[in-house]
Amino acid sequence: xxxxxxxxxxxxxxxxxxxxxxxxxxxxxxxxxxxxxxxxxxxxxxxxxxxxxxxxxxxxxxxxxxxxxxxxxxxxxxxxxxxxxxxxxxxxxxxxxxxxxxxxxxxxxxxxxxxxxxxxxxxxxxxxxxxxxxxxxxxxxxxxxxxxxxxxxxxxxxxxxxxxxxxxxxxxxxxxxxxxxxxxxxxxxxxxxxxxxxxxxxxxxxxxxxxxxxxxxxxxxxxxxxxxxxxxxxxxxxxxxxxxxxxxxxxxxxxxxxxxxxxxxxxxxxxxxxxxxxxxxxxxxxxxxxxxxxxxxxxxxxxxx
Amino acid sequence: xxxxxxxxxxxxxxxxxxxxxxxxxxxxxxxxxxxxxxxxxxxxxxxxxxxxxxxxxxxxxxxxxxxxxxxxxxxxxxxxxxxxxxxxxxxxxxxxxxxxxxxxxxxxxxxxxxxxxxxxxxxxxxxxxxxxxxxxxxxxxxxxxxxxxxxxxxxxxxxxxxxxxxxxxxxxxxxxxxxxxxxxxxxxxxxxxxxxxxxxxxxxxxxxxxxxxxxxxxxxxxxxxxxxxxxxxxxxxxxxxxxxxxxxxxxxxxxxxxx
Numbered sequence: 262x263x264x265x266x267x268x269x270x271x272x273x274x275x276x277x278x279x280x281x282x283x284x285x286x287x288x289x290x291x292x293x294x295x296x297x298x299x300x301x302x303x304x305x306x307x308x309x310x311x312x313x314x315x316x317x318x319x320x321x322x323x324x325x326x327x328x329x330x331x332x333x334x335x336x337x338x339x340x341x342x343x344x345x346x347x348x349x350x351x352x353x354x355x356x357x358x359x360x361x362x363x364x365x366x367x368x369x370x371x372x373x374x375x376x377x378x379x380x381x382x383x384x385x386x387x388x389x390x391x392x393x394x395x396x397x398x399x400x401x402x403x404x405x406x407x408x409x410x411x412x413x414x415x416x417x418x419x420x421x422x423x424x425x426x427x428x429x430x431x432x433x434x435x436x437x438x439x440x441x442x443x444x445x446x447x448x449x450x451x452x453x454x455x456x457x458x459x460x461x462x463x464x465x466x467x468x469x470x471x472x473x474x475x476x477x478x479x480x481x482x483x484x485x486x487x488x489x490x491x492x493x494x495x496x497x498x499x500x501x502x503x504x505x506x507x508x509x510x511x512x513x514x515x516x517x518x519x520x521x522x523x524x525x526x527x528x529x530x531x532x533x534x535x536x537x538x539x540x541x542x543x544x545x546x547x548x549x550x551x552x553x554x555x556x557x558x559x560x561x562x563x564x565x566x
Numbered sequence: 567x568x569x570x571x572x573x574x575x576x577x578x579x580x581x582x583x584x585x586x587x588x589x590x591x592x593x594x595x596x597x598x599x600x601x602x603x604x605x606x607x608x609x610x611x612x613x614x615x616x617x618x619x620x621x622x623x624x625x626x627x628x629x630x631x632x633x634x635x636x637x638x639x640x641x642x643x644x645x646x647x648x649x650x651x652x653x654x655x656x657x658x659x660x661x662x663x664x665x666x667x668x669x670x671x672x673x674x675x676x677x678x679x680x681x682x683x684x685x686x687x688x689x690x691x692x693x694x695x696x697x698x699x700x701x702x703x704x705x706x707x708x709x710x711x712x713x714x715x716x717x718x719x720x721x722x723x724x725x726x727x728x729x730x731x732x733x734x735x736x737x738x739x740x741x742x743x744x745x746x747x748x749x750x751x752x753x754x755x756x757x758x759x760x761x762x763x764x765x766x767x768x769x770x771x772x773x774x775x776x777x778x779x780x781x782x783x784x785x786x787x788x789x790x791x792x793x794x795x796x797x798x799x800x801x802x803x804x805x806x807x808x809x810x811x812x813x814x815x816x817x818x819x820x821x822x823x824x825x
Contacts, residue, residue: 284794284795284796285790285794285795286794287792287793287794291790291792291793291794291811292792292794294568294569294570295569295571307796313805315805315806316796316799316806319786319787319798319799319800319801320786320787321787321796321797321799322787322788322789322795322797322798323787324616324617324618325617326614326615326617327617328617329617329618329789331789331795331797333795333796333797336796336799336806479617480617528789530790530794531618531619531789531790531791531794531795532609532617532618532619533571533609534569534571534660534790534792535571
């Protein structure tokens with residue numbers, strides 16, 4: 262018998278625990294040549310702000326050992342652009358469409374959340390309080406308990422569906438931030454966003470990125486992400502969605518063992534645009550190989566002793 | 567146009583000079599149609615410091631032999647690993663990516679201007695143009711005689727003009743110094759160019775001065791190649807555009823600070 266890969270994040274039923282991370286999968290159509298996005302557990306679409314944003318100047322990316330830095334800076338068409346131009350093209354997907362909601366002010370988060378709330382085929386939002394690449398807002402909200410709590414509380418008041426908060430790893434205690442947003446009614450947390458880093462060109466003695474610093478992603482951050490998922494899952498009752506450098510099914514299983522209910526695949530989509538179906542298949546193979554009939558029994562299954 | 571992820575086998579790996587090599591690759595399946603100016607994202611296995619795929623121009627396509635050819639500059643660990651690939655080794659490609667050069671109508675005269683490794687996409691372009699009945703002139707700028715690459719192949723599709731910085735071969739100077747740009751010599755309907763940005767900007771300005779359309783093929787630091795990561799942007803009159811999906815071929819009139 263085939264094992265069950267189905268998991269639940271609050272009210273969301275995921276056919277499998279594999280979703281794509283915001284900013285790494287576009288809106289879905291970009292990958293339709295490689296596989297059917299409806300096979301995913303969910304799609305976190307690109308960070309969406311109140312107004313259209315051009316993002317940061319080029320260069321925005323630097324390759325690093327086993328990873329990359331980006332400083333895209335939330336380039337997007339704005340919430341109205343998403344609703345009018347993009348949503349009609351993706352709302353037919355048979356998967357959970359989750360909009361990553363970003364902003365510079367609490368008012369902007371509220372505006373975007375309210376508008377997304379009216380979309381029938383978007384059952385959840387991911388509150389991005391952890392973008393390291395914007396001057397105002399973004400990570401500033403996610404690096405202290407009072408501000409993380411304040412923005413979560415404000416959005417919770419206007420948004421009735423599943424509210425996920427994406428946490429920053431650039432903090433002393435991610436567990437405390439997770440507890441703060443849980444206390445304000447968050448339904449789940451995504452752990453982690455990118456780690457703040459930088460790259461220098463020794464020859465020119467200049468920074469590689471136009472913004473000097475950027476967000477590090479890829480396998481380079483996986484051990485940090487795993488540790489933070491484990492610490493967070495031990496500190497809160499709401500589900501944790503794990504991400505950070507997942508390239509293979511084994512990586513995904515490790516996050517689930519550490520306490521994640523589901524995972525997001527990000528940078529790996531750039532290396533292999535068809536990686537997600539392979540990860541889903543690999544998870545199923547793992548369950549069969551270990552005689553496990555339901556993936557839920559694997560969550561927080563880390564055997565410390 | 568549908569994109570594919572295929573494994574290709576190395577059919578030939580040929581050094582052109584100390585800095586460049588040509589890789590001929592063959593997939594097990596039939597090649598999908600590829601248009602001049604398009605590129606591929608090549609996964610580099612066996613290089614510890616190479617994480618992302620390498621975006622590389624399609625240099626030539628041979629449907630009969632079912633091969634694609636890449637002309638590559640050795641720039642770092644990734645391209646050096648590709649340079650060491652042996653016959654029969656496997657390399658994974660995502661292709662064909664990006665838009666393509668516009669092909670004019672039969673009887674037109676086209677000037678193809680390439681600098682350094684930027685000549686790479688112009689061979690396949692010349693081939694397709696010539697097949698469409700367009701008169702092809704290729705202007706190739708090389709550092710020295712040693713860096714003139716595959717001159718005989720370019721000559722198959724039309725006239726080949728050369729500039730070198732020391733003047734030991736062809737005209738002395740950069741491509742923009744060639745006499746073909748003089749008013750009395752210039753008789754082209756369209757200009758295509760690929761190479762370093764300053765060269766392409768100068769070429770685009772010369773084309774504008776001659777009142778002919780010009781297309782430039784850009785190279786930007788890139789991750790995904792499919793329009794998802796938004797890293798390879800270029801500033802245009804319509805805001806930031808992705809080099810990988812809106813380009814790599816652009817009309818310089820639409821690029822900010824180009825003309």
